[in-house]
Amino acid sequence: MRDFEDYCWRDLMTDEMRRIFAAYHRERGIASRPAVVVVHPHSGFTATVQATWHQEADRLVQEARRRRLPVFHSVPPVESATMKIAPVAGERICTRPCESAFFFSDLEAALTRANANGVIICGAPTSGAVRATAVEAKSYGYKVAIAEDTTGDEADLLHKMALFDVAHKYADVMTLDELLAALAKMPAAEALT
Amino acid sequence: MSVNSYPWDDILDEQTRAMLARRPQRSALGARPAIIAVDLYDLVYDGGPRPVAELMELYPASCGEFAWRALPGTIELYRVAREHGVPIIHVTYDTRLETDPRQIHPTNRRRRQPDLKLYRIKEELAPRDGELVVYKKRASAFFGTPLCAFLNELDIDSLFVIGESTSGCVRSSVVEAWSYGYPVTVIADCVFDRYELNHKVSLLDMHLKYATVVDLDSALKTIRDRPAARKAG
Numbered sequence: 001m002r003d004f005e006d007y008c009w010r011d012l013m014t015d016e017m018r019r020i021f022a023a024y025h026r027e028r029g030i031a032s033r034p035a036v037v038v039v040h041p042h043s044g045f046t047a048t049v050q051a052t053w054h055q056e057a058d059r060l061v062q063e064a065r066r067r068r069l070p071v072f073h074s075v076p077p078v079e080s081a082t083m084k085i086a087p088v089a090g091e092r093i094c095t096r097p098c099e100s101a102f103f104f105s106d107l108e109a110a111l112t113r114a115n116a117n118g119v120i121i122c123g124a125p126t127s128g129a130v131r132a133t134a135v136e137a138k139s140y141g142y143k144v145a146i147a148e149d150t151t152g153d154e155a156d157l158l159h160k161m162a163l164f165d166v167a168h169k170y171a172d173v174m175t176l177d178e179l180l181a182a183l184a185k186m187p188a189a190e191a192l193t
Numbered sequence: 194m195s196v197n198s199y200p201w202d203d204i205l206d207e208q209t210r211a212m213l214a215r216r217p218q219r220s221a222l223g224a225r226p227a228i229i230a231v232d233l234y235d236l237v238y239d240g241g242p243r244p245v246a247e248l249m250e251l252y253p254a255s256c257g258e259f260a261w262r263a264l265p266g267t268i269e270l271y272r273v274a275r276e277h278g279v280p281i282i283h284v285t286y287d288t289r290l291e292t293d294p295r296q297i298h299p300t301n302r303r304r305r306q307p308d309l310k311l312y313r314i315k316e317e318l319a320p321r322d323g324e325l326v327v328y329k330k331r332a333s334a335f336f337g338t339p340l341c342a343f344l345n346e347l348d349i350d351s352l353f354v355i356g357e358s359t360s361g362c363v364r365s366s367v368v369e370a371w372s373y374g375y376p377v378t379v380i381a382d383c384v385f386d387r388y389e390l391n392h393k394v395s396l397l398d399m400h401l402k403y404a405t406v407v408d409l410d411s412a413l414k415t416i417r418d419r420p421a422a423r424k425a426g
Contacts, residue, residue: 012390019246020387023253024302048208098372099402127398135365138300139331155208161394165360169300169332 001028001178007167008050008148009160021168028172030182031118031143035070035111036061039101039123039130043082047124047152049159054084056176057122057150061085063180070114074101074123074133100132108140118143120179121171122150127162134171144171147179199406200381201397204390212401219405220376222415223350227280229370231334231356231363233267233318234285236311245387254307256357259385259392266382266409267355268317275321277416280347282340283320284356284366286312287328299331300361333365341373351376353412354404355383360395371403382409 004025005013038057047053064071065088073093075083087093094107101107101121111119119137121144123130130151137144146166153159167173174182205213240252242261249255274281286299288309320326327338334340344352352375354367363384370377379399386392400406407415 016246017388017390020249023249024300026301099368100372103369103372128402132365132368135332135368136336139333139336139365141294155206155212157204157206157209157394158212158398161360161391162398165391165395169302169361171301 001174004028004167007163007173007175009164009167012160012164024168028145028174029143030120030145030172030179031116032186033116034118034120034143034145035072035114035116036064036120036122037101037107037133037137038071038073038085039121039133040073040075040083040085041124041129042076045125046154048154049156050126050149050152053122053124053150053152056147058085060120060122060147060150060176060179063183064120067183067186070111070116072101072107072110074105074107074129096129098132099129100136101129102133102136102140111142116142118145120145120147122147124152125158126151126153127155127158128153131162131166134166135169138170145179145182146171146173147176148173149176199396199400201393201400204393204397209397213397216401221405222353222376222378224420225349226351226353226378226416227282227344227347227349228270228274228353228355229282229284229334229340229366230267230318231284231354231366232286232358233283233356234312234314236307237357238264238315239311253302256385256387259387259389260357263383263385264315264317270355270380270383270409270412271318273413273416277419279353279416279419280349281320281324282343283314283318283324283326284329284334284338284340284362285314285326287330288312292330332362333369334362335366335369335373344375349375351378353378353380355380357385358391359384359386360391361386364395364399367399367404377404378412378415379404379406380409380412381406383412 071091073087094105096105236254237256238260239255240248242258245257248257327340
């Protein structure tokens with residue numbers, strides 16, 4: 001895996017910043033029983049930063065399905081028709097009235113019933129619903145992972161700083177390739193062959 | 194801050210300027226506001242008003258100079274709020290050992306277990322008799338606490354949020370306050386973080402999405418100008 005600070009926020013880093021946040025540097029990985037949570041944006045949202053987030057997220061979701069990991073879709077009210085990553089049969093859609101996918105939704109109960117001990121979050125916007133979901137997932141005691149390429153935002157600065165804050169405080173942030181490599185190390189019995 | 198001056202002015206670019214131009218008008222503070230003061234405990238003032246990078250070795254949880262810079266203004270805010278009957282609700286970490294499950298912590302910082310006494314609210318900002326204290330285990334002041342119920346019981350209709358850190362507990366509390374339906378005002382001079390860029394971007398982000406960011410003078414004026422009905426005495 002790359003150096004802890006060698007992700008999309010690298011051009012914002014200063015020596016001072018690295019020193020201040022060194023206490024957060026640690027080994028990263030994914031939970032042993034992760035679920036994927038796709039945080040779908042509002043229909044009016046267009047990513048200008050990491051605009052291909054949904055294609056990358058789709059790769060993640062495809063791999064999760066192949067491995068029979070639970071996949072959940074978080075959608076704003078009455079906007080499920082705009083989902084860029086279409087749910088397949090058996091995948092639960094959890095409506096979120098606010099920002100976090102957990103807030104006043106049935107996601108937490110669904111994760112418990114799915115026997116998940118961690119979440120892999122993808123979606124948009126990075127600095128809005130994705131970040132709020134990561135913070136609350138950590139608060140609920142889950143191990144949280146995010147692939148930086150699977151989230152998108154409207155502004156470069158907000159995208160980078162959201163991932164910086166989340167990576168240091170709440171989630172293990174990595175690239176999609178790194179995350180897929182971590183998934184590949186899971187016991188093979190779990191995967192569809 | 195004056196109409197044209199905000200803490201994030203020097204970090205704006207074309208994209209964030211465009212987002213600010215599209216920012217929706219938010220409902221103003223209500224008639225019965227309260228102040229939520231997040232995590233103003235001794236730990237974040239540890240080592241004194243020095244640059245944070247210099248303090249990390251000995252005081253890894255300190256906000257150093259930024260914590261101390263916000264202190265006089267916060268003392269003044271409390272004085273005016275108490276004089277005008279605006280409740281202050283203090284939030285700090287629940288240090289009871291039996292409330293800590295194994296290996297679960299509010300953030301992923303590697304922890305050198307600090308002296309638990311350092312989670313005592315700073316003396317100058319200490320709760321007075323009759324003021325509520327909320328003890329939390331997670332980032333947000335609302336998560337797993339009775340804060341929402343307290344606000345209903347006190348008939349609070351809007352919130353000022355202050356404290357630390359801007360990008361951590363303050364921000365997650367603001368997101369949740371907004372999610373619960375409260376108009377939120379963040380007082381920029383009374384919130385702080387470990388690094389200015391994280392502080393500024395989170396203020397900007399909260400102002401864009403969830404809250405109204407104001408300076409201390411503007412907040413004090415709002416409190417002083419409130420209708421007299423709820424004033425103390």
